[in-house]
Amino acid sequence: MAPANRSVKRAQSRLMELLGSVAPGSTWHKKLFLFAALGGGVYTLVKYYKTQKELKTQSGLVIQSPKGQERKSQKVTVDAVFFKRLAKIIKIIIPSVRSKEFASLLFLTALLFARTMLSVTIAEIAGKNAQNLVARRWREMAHYVFRFALVSIPAAFVNSTLKYETEMLALQFRKRLSEHVHREYLEGVNFYKASHLGGVNRIDNADQRVTSDIEQFCNSMSNLYTTVFKPVLDLILFTKKLVGVMGWASPMLMFAYFIISGTLKKLIMPPFGKLTAKQSELEGNYRTVHQRLIANAEEIAFYDGSRKERQIINLSFGDIYRHTSYVSYLRCLVGIFDGFLVKYCASILGYGCMALPIYMGIKGAAGKDTAELTKDYIRNTQLMMALAQAIGQLVLLGNKITNMAGYTSRVSELLEMVKQIKERGTSTFVIVDDDNMTGATPGTQSPIVTERYEVNNNEWLLQWKTRCDNLRQLKRSLSTSSTMTTDAGGGKFIEGEFIQFSNVSIVSPEGKLLVTDLNFEVKPKQNVMITGPNGSGKSSLFRILGELWPLHCGTVIKPRKEDILFVPQKPYLVLGTLRDQIIYPHNAEDMKRFGITDDDLQNLLSTVDPNNTIIRQWAWDDVKDWFNTFSGGQKQRVAMARLFYHRPQYAILDECTSAVSDEVEGKIYETCKTLGITLFTVSHRQQLRVHHDDVLMFDGRGGWEWTKIDHSQDHLNKPLSFK
Template sequence: MAHAVSLLWPNYSGILKEIFKDPESFRRTVTTLSRRYRTSLAGLVFIVIAALVAAKRFHSKSKQQKRPGLSQRQSSAVILKDGWSREIYVPNNGKLSRVVISPTKPITFQAHRRLFFDPIANNTHKQIGVNKKFLHQFSAIWAILVPRFRSKASMLLLIHTLFLFVRTYLSLVVAKLDGRIVRDLIAANGTGFIKGLVYWLLIAIPASYTNSIIKFLQSKVSLEFRTRLVRYIHDIYLDDTLNFYKVSNIDGGIEGIDQYITADLIKFCDAAASLYSNLGKPAVDFMIFSYQLRRNLGPLAVVGIFSNYFATAWLLKAMAPSFGLLTSVEGRLEGEYRNAHSKLITNAEEIAFYDGTALERSILIKTYARLASHIRAILRIKVSYIMFEDFIIKYSWSALGYLFSSLPVFLPNWSGDDAKTEMAPSLKAANKDFRERDRMKQFITNKRLMLSLADAGSRMMYSIKDLSELAGYTARVYSMLATLHRVHANAYGNKNPQVRARKQHKIKLYSLEDVQGTMYEGFDGIRFEHTPIVVPGLGRDLSAGELLVKDLNIRINPGEHLLISGSNGTGKSAVARVLGGLWPVFRGLVSKPLNKDISFLPQKPYLSNGSLREQIIYPSSEIEMYEAGKTDADLLDILRMVRLEYLPDREGGWNTKKQWKDVFSGGEKQRVMFARILYKQPRFAVIDEGTSAVSSDVEGLLYETCQKLGITLVTISHRPSLLRYHKAQLRLGEGAHGDEWVLEQTGTDEARLSVEREIAELEEQLGKIDELKHRRTEIADILLGKKTAGNSGV
């Protein structure tokens, strides 16, 4: 190494002395730089200034976040002046970041509805791919991603585009500089060579920054796309119409919506952002480099280049498999595999008790085998396609590039204007060496331009495959959004009477096309007026519903506690689902209080991920609790009412967070549900088997406490002992077909006979206990005898 330096130093030291021996000469050298390099330096200064301004803004924002006086609550939510947006402060890297959330307005959903009811985009007979259907689907989603020009996503795309132009310009400068460096190297022009290296290093700074910022902006665009879509989906998925329940249980149009939101959405946003970069940069390169090559190589070369691109695009499109369909199927299989694991986690205890490990393992193995088989098929398809693609793009294009770059050498009269003007002094001087060096410079410059143009073209051609994959992701995201809009608008079937008549469309009785009832909120009580209770069929195939209760016609006034009884499958819980808005009102009128005046206690207790305090006040937040004037002392009083006052001490305080579904016993879970009712103190409470795991004495205490607080109870239960806490009983499952109902007032002869009849049935069942025990002993003896015989045979 030292020997090499000693050999090179005399040459380079002389060059450096020649450059810097005269300051005036050095000044003239700097001022005579070409306009292109001065522009590059100006661009570098601009980028550095922009980076400094951005850093200053970030620093000032950080100081503002550290400023005392900001709310540092764990869940802050402040409604802004527009009455719609919310402002929250969330922890971020040890600081507080201000986030403004603007929920999607209902008028926006109405405006977008036509985009997601588009018959072209929803055409199931059209194959998934880059076609008219894909364009309609992507344009509908684009209205969510970039709603207006002044949106954040629009600004990010604009800045991204600006840097794409900057990178293209820098690539052009680097190509010319590369040619000059090679020319000076061949000519042994040390001064020019050193200058070229200095310029190269200077341009490397903005070029490196530009490449880095483009990748950063691509990630920012993807994140902004995902943020907008997630907020939009949350607003329509988790709204007052209970879409999160109806999508899976009533519509049935898509399965595993969590896979769509958590996985497919990410892939779509990444593909859309990367495709913009992979198409935007090559498109800019294509225009600028083509123009420059037109000047250097002439029109013949440019025509040949464009002809090559069009021929390649046609070949690749003709040979390309249906990547969109393959990607869509892969996403569906990924969702099935994910759902299989989710089901295993959710029902782990039940599966363990049933000893279903082997069966569940076989289900997971088969589900994954289908997914792996499909992925292997995709890989096999990609092998041949990528081989053909690489041969065309990497090698055929390189050969054509060398051919076109040689035109100024072998056919100088066919070359471009720049080549002719640069060759004229050489011809006049008749200097063969200089002419060769000049040709070398032109060749290196044109070669780099051709390589850059080939890279741009190859990225555009590779984007054909990426575009097909984007079509698959777009189809899945669009189907999810279309389903959410359909459920949100209750738009099932064809609403056009002319189309129905032309297609001889027949509406099935009690299908989701046949919803003609009305739900009224704000009534002082609960009322069913000639309302059938129907299990709705799935909306995707518009199947007919199953009638459970015929023509229900009752009214519950405040203070008139009602017990709903009947055997399994008669529609007891279905009445609560219709009243709660989960199931549609097919006929008649259902009137109920406002949501704040009625609470529902379902059969399966739900415990959220949060503190012990949040289990009691659910669905209210801690801020809403404090704003209502409630304290932890009030919560402790409520726990005393339900005999759970020991929980704060046992669990470590109100702020303790655990997996409460695994901590509480069955009886404790149901009493926590009653604590929620006592905390909210609604005017009406619908309780569906809410005390099945509670002892009779505590059960009576819970009902008496609710009645003392003025809560009108509507109880769904099999227990006849609860009749004493109610003034009326609604018996379902009556009549020959089991769809009739009977309403009785407690204390009447009919009610007493009904209770006595139920007690007699229970006593009859209890009388068979000895007989059943004897039969159990006989079966055990038989099994034991077989086992003994088997052992003796061995």
């Protein structure tokens, strides 16, 4: 039996003994109600300790950082580190006593002091009104009602101005802190190093930290000052007033109670500081996935990756939902404890403290008539409740401080990481041999891998081609692309097994005519090389093929959208595992449904990475920021393995082999030929002509030219061979 369950059993056994001791006259349903109420309270306390233990076991949160390095999150709590960090930030937001922020702080202090004095005055007036009402002195009562009306005017002004000044102070803090962060973060190329060259100091979700986290911190800081200063001021003034009219016994009894309840609250308080920091991190991740969707919209659209991206975004929001639900549950439990112990029990104790002067005759209460006692009771009640509220706010202050500890941690980490990046300067990089990153001896290679790559690879690729043909219809069922449609007055798309452009003019969204009256036909296994100056319409041609742009005029015959795959120079790398990078936009469940294994993926990857440097360095289930983890060549190798995995009928290669060796590049084109993938290659390198049959050249002025490649000159275009 779990310890928590044993605790509940013991508590319930004890409760049964307590119920047995209830007065014999009690009915059974009263006992049952008492049992349910006390049992629920015990269960709540046990749940507190259980959840707190779970949080402690999860405190070693690991944040994945580029290049396989890891950084453990620092502990977020109210300790010496927190106060040290807070002091550094305060020096930024309040630079001197002559600053505007310090003047606002002084004005806010004056308003808080004025509100406390007005509260004391209102308590005196309320007591006098009660006395006059009981004694039926209507003239005096009208006088004090008039005084109350006069006092309410400055009271309304102070309360409204106090709220306004608190918000303005938070805004001034945010302005000062944001300008400081902008000055450090945007100095030189710090912003670039923070996201690309930061290493272990790379700033995750920098936009979240610079915007939302700073705002939350400044709001918490401004509210914290009013939360601390006013209760302390109320504590001093109301205690002094109560001692003068009631003696020391009642206020001291109230103090003792809150000290005990505050100590008990501290023992069972969950780590809201760490939970707040985690909440901010999850919100940043959620914002990041949406930004990635916008930044890579074209590549995602070419891959038909909306289904996969929806899964990623839903998972990210699911993390926020589960975490927020858990935090709300903890806050509910804390609220139950606060409401019962700090509010209601304190009120019960307050009534007892109010009765002491009357029944014990303290401060001359024994000789007073009913009207005077009523005045004292109403006045003392107002003062005692205000004192209890002030002490209660101090007891509950831990909640706000722990919440602010999370925001302080996030903002401080931002400042510290920017400082470290700035101090590190432009340190030189360590040279690493891409093919020997795992420690292998240069020039050597695993004989097993070599044999599979050299002897069995072509045979396996032919088997893979057959498997992909058999799975093509099943894979099409996963496509989210809609049926091709054409707006009125535009061109027409027709589904077919080849690609043909007839009288097509390519027009950009800005209305620029890029290509006029384009006519060509590409049959399967007829590779085409496309060249031309920048802005001549090369990428625009593929946006039409991918149905990202509408067809202005003419007719386009093309296969289904999922049978055309686009591979850009900087390939899109999805958030997820290494496996997800190969199978995107499919997921692991789709892969199992197709009967594809990790061994199949390794065979595909070994085609473009014969030394297996990628799979030997990372496991298939590793989750990293792959865009910053992979080198340029590794990104392109993974993108080509993704092409082989999907094995479309047509592929568009946009300078996607510029970062790999000539040998690997040649193997890529040979593999595409073996798999029966027809290629459109955007490139100006003449050595690639050997892998193509035709050239489509745009002149940048709306013209174009279709040329057949003469392969009798291939020996002049072959790249040099290096031994």
